[in-house]
Amino acid sequence: MLKKIGTVELKPGMFVVDTGISWLENPYLYAHEGLVGSESDVRRIRDEGYLEVFIDTRRSLFGRDPDGVSDEEILSGALQQLEDPGVLEPQVPVAEEMRKATVLYDTTVRYARGIMDEMRDKGVVDMSEAEPLVDSMLGSITRNTNALVGLAKLRNVDEYTYTHCINVGLLSMVFGRHLGFGPVTLARLGLAGLFHDLGKARIPDDILKSPRRLSPDEFEVMKGHPGIGFEYMRERGGVPEEVLEGVYEHHEKHNGLGYPRGLRGEQISVAGRILAVVDVYDALTSRRVYKEPMLPHKALSLMYGMRGQDFSPGLVERFIRCLGIYPVGSVVELNTGQRCVVSEANLRNPLQPRVLIVHDSKGRPCSPRPLDLAGQTAVRIATCLDPVGVGIDPGRALGAM
Ligand SMILES: [Fe+2]
Structure with missing residues (x-):
């Protein structure tokens, strides 16, 4: 199991994991992957100023943790503590929504690129287009959540700055909807996500x-970005409180160790808490120049290990319930050897989503064939795969339904 601990708890024999979390925003996170050899290694890590570290308890030398506990089992265990969420059924099939959602996503990428460039070059941004775009995204999410959530996985590495803003916006709306918020609040969460890193410009x-x-000193400057975005939008006027709170508080942590103000627990607004979860999830599962994307179920498992520290108690569990253990766009292998793309999450039983079979049992590409794993007794997901490694493009497969 992946766990985040303070370097004060680090011991020789523990196995450090490089999660790919950007050290730009987390310079105190030690992430040199491998076994910690000796007490002097531990001292060096602490002396260099690192405060936190992710460890994999299954790979430590102590061997106390039960082997073979998969990320899926950890996530299933997390979900057993939650009540049935009451499923919001899609209004249209995902294939039908995918076409509209693709155009909308591309339009929003162009808009996001524009606002970051304007902010950098001129110090002002035209926010008037944001509301209709967010309303359109909300419309798409309401018709079928799976289309935009699937598209969020298609991000282009060069466009990360812009796709990240959009993904945080759309996933905040998806998560907020799952938590039961109404359309006005959801649109505000969407705007907060879209503008959360405006200050970075x-x-x-x-x-x-x-x-x-x-x-x-440089990190102190970097920590200013939520405040810069917040001040700009407050001075501009007419921006709803939830949007300002989300922008200002997306790096605050439940345990008070976040920034810029070090708020803790319930001092952090609901928008800030939601954005914090979504921001980390999208960063972990994104492809960057310097790192491969983390598989969604691994990212969720890792975030589960951060519950109660970085995130409000119970919130990560609800996010896992919202996305499913295998979020839309995940590539999985069945026990039959067939490889599939997850096309619709099953919120009631997250281990049994709907999938599209894209490779036959011998690993040969085949024309996409839908399969609902719900109620299947003999067929189940055996493992989650890296799409690039097996030559599957989840976006194309989902668009091809
Ligand atoms: Fe940020």
């Missing part, structure tokens, strides 16, 4: 694109 490039770990 004012952070100097030598910090924002630094190829090395930031110095404490």
Whole structure:
């Protein structure tokens, strides 16, 4: 199991994991993967100023943790503590919604690129187009959540800055809807997500694109980005409170160790808490120049290990329930050897989503064939795969239904 601990708890024999979490926003996270050899290693890590570290308890030398507990079992265990969410059924099939959602996603990427460039170059942004775009995204989510959530996985590495803003916006709306919020609040969560990193446009490039770990002074500058975005939008006027709170508080942590204000627990607004979960999930599952994307179920399992520290108690569990153990767009192998793309999450039984079979049992590409795993007794998901490694493009497969 992946667990986040303070470096004060780090011991020789523990196995450190590189999660790919950006050290740009987490310079105090030690992420040099491998076994910690000795007490002097531990001292060095602490002396270099690292405060936190992710460890994999299954790979430690202590061997106390039961082997063979999969991420799926951890996630299933987390979900057993939650009540049945009451499923919001899609209004249209995902294939029908996918066409509209693709056009909308591309339009929103162009808009997001525009606002970040304007903010950087002119110090002002035209926010008037944001509301209709967010309303359209909400419409798509209401018709069939799976289309936009699937598209969020198609991100282009070069466009990360923009797709990340959009994904945080749309996933915040999806999560908020799952939590039972109405359309007005959901649209505000969408706007907060879209603008959450606006302040980064004012952070100097030598910090924002630094190829090395930031110095404490540089990190102080970086920590200013939520406040810069917040101040800009507050001065501009007419921006709803939830949007301002979401932008200002998306890096606050439940345990008070976040920034910029070090708020803790219920001091953090609901919008701030939701954005914090979604922001980390999208960052972990994104492909970046310097890292491969983490598989969604691994990212969720890792975030489950951060519950009660970074995130409000219970919130990660609900996010897992919202996305499913195998979120839409995940590539999985069945016990039959067939490979599939998850096309619709099953919120009642997250281990049994709807899938599209895209490779036959011998690993040969085949024309996509839908299969509902719900109620199947002999066929089940055996493992989750890296789509690139097996040559499957989940977006194309989903669009091809
Ligand atoms: Fe941020």
